[in-house]
Amino acid sequence: MPETRFHRTRPTARLLIAFATAATGCLSIPAQQAQEPARLWYRAPAPVWTEALPIGNGRIGAMVFGGANTGPNNGDLEDAAKNADILSGDKTRGQDEHLQLNESTVWAGSRADRLNPRAAEGFRRVRALLLESKGTDGKKIAEAEKLAQETMIANPKAMPPYSTVGDLYLRSSSSEAIADYHRQLDLKTGVVRITYRQGPVHFTREIFASAPDHVIVMHLTADRPNAISLTASMDRPGDFAIRASGQRDLVLTQSATTKNATHFQAQARFATHGGAVHADGDRIVVEKAQELTVLIAAASDFKGGPILGGDPATLCGDILASAQKKNFAALSAAATKDQFRYIDRMSLSLGPVDAALAAMPTDERLKRVAAGQDDFGLQALYFQYARYLLLGSSRPGGLAANLQGLWASGLSNPWGSKWTINVNTEMNYWLAEAANLSEMHQPLFDLVGMVRDPASGTGVKVAKEYYGAKGFVIHHNTDIWGDAEPIDGYQYGIWPDGGAWLTLHAWDHYAFTGNKQFLRSQAWPLLHDASLFFLDYLTDDGSGHLVTGPSLSPENKYKLADGTSHSLTMGPTMDIEIVRELFQRTMQAGTILGEDAAFLQQVRQASDRLPPFHVGSLGQLQEWQQDYQEDAPGHRHISHLWALFPGTQIDLRHTPDLARAAQVSLERRLANGGGQTGWSRAWVVNYWDHLHNGQQAYDSLQVLFRQSTFPNLMDTHPPGVFQIDGNLGGANGMLEALVQSRWYADHGEVDLMPALPTAWQQGHITGLRVRGNQELSLRWSNGKLDAVTWVAHQDGRFEIALPPGLHLHSSPDLTEPAPGMVSLMAHAGKSYNLRFD
Known part of the structure; x- marks a missing residue:
């Protein structure tokens, strides 16, 4: 790519720049733009899981119901039909409590040799059939798919x-009616707080997951x-044993006949102030206390990646012994301080606080939005909630956030x-760097490393035994044992790009942080070996281009002239986009580190032979090398636009024709019912951002709120189950509307407010990170940018695209190479304050 690009013209106004030497932001926020409290709150306990509130420390977590059901259905089921008899809340008592517990290493099953012994032979024949078919012979393609x-x-x-640990219940001895019930989750402290009155007595429960302890x-x-008088019990949907240990502990484990290789334990310890506590069979009874503290530990004997393993009983015992040395105030202070230092790095306001809306419970506000109203305070809360979810499900030293983050009930x-x-x-982590939670990205790199390492995963073995290739590969899923094989079925699993896409996150971490040691020790080995695989795996398509295959455009199918529909193909567009980006980043990283020039030359030569983009007969960006008709024009996956986002090969400034073709593809998908799942709609938000269409991005964000958000603000996936990706991807779309960045070897590019929705007339954001290791804070009013504080954490040259109506006034440190563009040479330790007329 050329390194100098000033192609955008904008109307002009005046930009004033001031400079400060301290590397801290100094953006002043007007009082009327103060934020609402960052909390979710409700007037009733949660009768079902999708109304409970999550807490987590990256390794253990819980869904806090704020009450418990009196019948056999405890509310864990993510199934509206099976929950029908409890949804009203009439069977839920607020004086009780229910915690559904998770520990990140508790998985069903075991490590196993899953490689298909016929894979190498099958791969060669499948590829040959697809090449022989030339993309048009349905019989050969069908034969390839069957094989x-x-x-x-x-x-x-x-x-x-992945499996739940189980459930903990506290059931009050009193059946007296309660009043003045209030349940809330404070995102800045990570504490769920429940208060209510029962007769003359006011009760309070505070619940949190402590990372320090x-x-x-x-x-x-x-x-x-x-x-306080209650009975405590624990159970699990199946495969469990429960016992009391001494007079104060409940211990939950797998059953004696379990077939799972991973063994776990969860232990709850009860301590009172006043009153008494004792065991009664497999329950704990608390009588006439004024205070009760319950400490819950959970662990398994899994060992792999960053997890050291050990005997779960010993691990739980050590954790509890250490934690009980502190009183509640000390435990709370340590956990709150830890939570606050991450959450408070960034703030977002989308306008003045609406006191009437702020006084409404979160579920009622969501219903109002579902009825067609705007709620900017709820949108800002949703953004911070996404950061909270990532922080709760992904911490250094632990496992990466999975499909449900950390919280799963079955x-x-x-x-x-x-x-x-x-x-x-990948969508789970789009938010990590820009939203100032860079450390929470590390578990993803550890996951890729675990699959790549032959001692803990099968990425190298699958590359060799399936494809005869060096390096490593991962298909469309992996698990805690680092499995890399294609799974489920050919129409899903025969897709060899998962490892490459994950590897690009390691490059992005370097781009945001400038951490050269990370680039050398962690990113480069992944980039090198992922590229090494594709150097061996790519094949000539007969016209001189190198293509992948057998592969597919994730989960979508194409139609042939004979009316048949197929998945497998050679060189689907998404594959080529990912491999091209991988090769580019490998060459950049290798050049920065001074790595093997001969290897980099091989990568460059292969990159030059990848097929170009194709625009189809309808003006759309083609999803396949041929201009096929889609089997499902409204398919939830819109994978071939990967180069628009999160890739960098298509954008309005550098490739306007391809951007227009991408827009046609997006419009066709949505016109045919696409974007119907939470994660798919979240990706659509980001796509519209990168097409600089703030209105369409905002409309899709509203769709996400209206049809894909549970009362607890968690994302829904049909048929009504939680997936965390919609939350995290949607929140990232809010950031991409305000700032977008790219980073090259010799400069960075930053677009200020490229897709500001008209509805967001005023607001501010602080602590936003951009590639090139810079930090920005912005303030705007009347739909126009007022001020930016730019904090440089390392030296670098940046081309800044201004929103319409802004123009550089004058400064010896900044230049205006083209209308609407500013070039800034940033110096580490300086803060640049940009003011606009």
């Missing part, structure tokens, strides 16, 4: 699922003595709640 199913899909074809803490208080959860890497896992 791929038989010879290339893993055996067994499904990976093991590795426990979940529950603290119950009453404003009168002898008021033994076998939707799609196994694994790492689905044909978009979902």
Whole structure:
């Protein structure tokens, strides 16, 4: 790509720039733009899981119901039909409590050799059939698909699922009616707080997951003595054993007959102030206490990647012994301080606080939005909630956020709640860097490293035994045992790009942080080996281009002239886009690090032979090398626009013709009913941002709120189950509307407010990170940018695209190479304050 690009023309106004030497922002925020409290709150306990509130410390977590059901259905089921009899809340008691518990390493099943022994032979024949078909012979393609199913899909074809630890219940001894119930989650502290009155007594429960002390803490208080009497129990949907240990502990484990290789334990310890506590069979009874503190630890013996493993009973015992040395105030202070230091790095306001809306419960506000209203405070809350979810489900030293982050209620959860890497896992982390949670990205790199390492995963083995290739490969899913084989079925699993896409996140971490040590020690080995695989795997398509295959455009099918529909093909557009980006980033990283020039030359030569983009007969960006008709024109996956986002090969400034073709593709998909899942609609928001269409991006964000958001603000996926990707991807779309960035070897590019929705007339954002290791804060009013504080954390030259109506006034440190563009040479340790007329 050329390194100098000033192609955008904009109307002009005046830009004033001031400079400060301290590397801290100094953007002043008007009082009327103060934020609402960052909290979700409700007037009733949660009768079902999708109304409960999540807490997590990256390793253990819980869904806090703020009450418990009296019948056999505890509300864990993500199934509206099965929950019908409890949805009203009439069977839910607010004086009780229910925590559904998770620990990130508790998975069903075990490590196994899943490689199909016929894979190498099958791969060669499947590829030959697809090449012979020339993309038009339906019989050969059908034969290739049948053979791929038989010879290339893993055996067994499904990976093991992520599972719940189980449930903890506190059931009050009192049946007296309660009043003045209030349930809330404070995002800045990470504390769920429940208050209510029962007769003359006021009760409070505070519940949080502590990262410093590795426990979940529950603290119950009453404003009168002898008021807390309850019975505590634990269970699990299946495969469990429960016992009391001593007079104060409940211990939950797998059953003695479990077939799972991973063994776990969850232990709850009860301590009172006043009153008494004792065991009664497999329950704990608390009588006439004024305060009760419950410490919950959970662990498994899984060992792999960053997880050291160990005996779960010993691990839980050590954690509890350490935590109980602190009183509740000390535990709370440590956890709150830890949570606040991450959440408070960034703020977002989308206008003045609406006192009437701020006084409404979160579920009522969401219903109002579903009825067609705007709620800018709720949108800002949704953004911070996404950051909260990432922080709660992905911490250094732990596992990456899975399909449900950390929170999953069943033994076998939707799609196994694994790492689905044909978009979902990547979407979980789009937000990490820009939203100032860079450290939370690390578990994703550890996951890729775990699959790549032959001691813990099969990425190298699959590359060699399936494809005869060096390096490593991952298909469309992986699990806690680092499995890399194609799974489920040929129409989903025969897609070899998952590892490459994940690897690009490691490059992006370097682009945002400038951490050269990370580039050398972690990113480069992944980039090198992912590229090494494709150097061996790519094949000539007969016209001189190198293509992937057998592969597919994730989960979509194309139609042939004979009316048949097929999945497998050679060189689908998304594959070529990912491989091209991988090769580009490998060459950049290798040049920066001074790596093997001969290897980099091989990468460059292969990159030059990748096929170009194609625009189809309808003006659309083609999804396949041929101009096929789609089997499902409104398909949820819109994978061939990957180069628009999160890729960097298509944008309005540098490739306007391809951007127009991408827009045609997007419009056709939506016109035919696309974007119907939460994660798909979230990707649509980001696509519109990169087409600089703020109105369409905003409309899609509203669709996300109206049809894909549960009362607890978690994202829904049909048929009504939680997936975290919609939350995290949608929040990233809010950022991409305000700032977009790209980074090259010699400069960075930053677009200021490229897709500001008309509805967002005023607001501010602080602490936003951009590639090139810079930090920005923005303030705007009347739909126009007022001020930017630019904090440089490293030296660099940046081309800044201004929103319409702005123009550089004068400055010796900035130049205006073209209308609407500013060039800034940033110096580490300086803060640049940009003011606009």
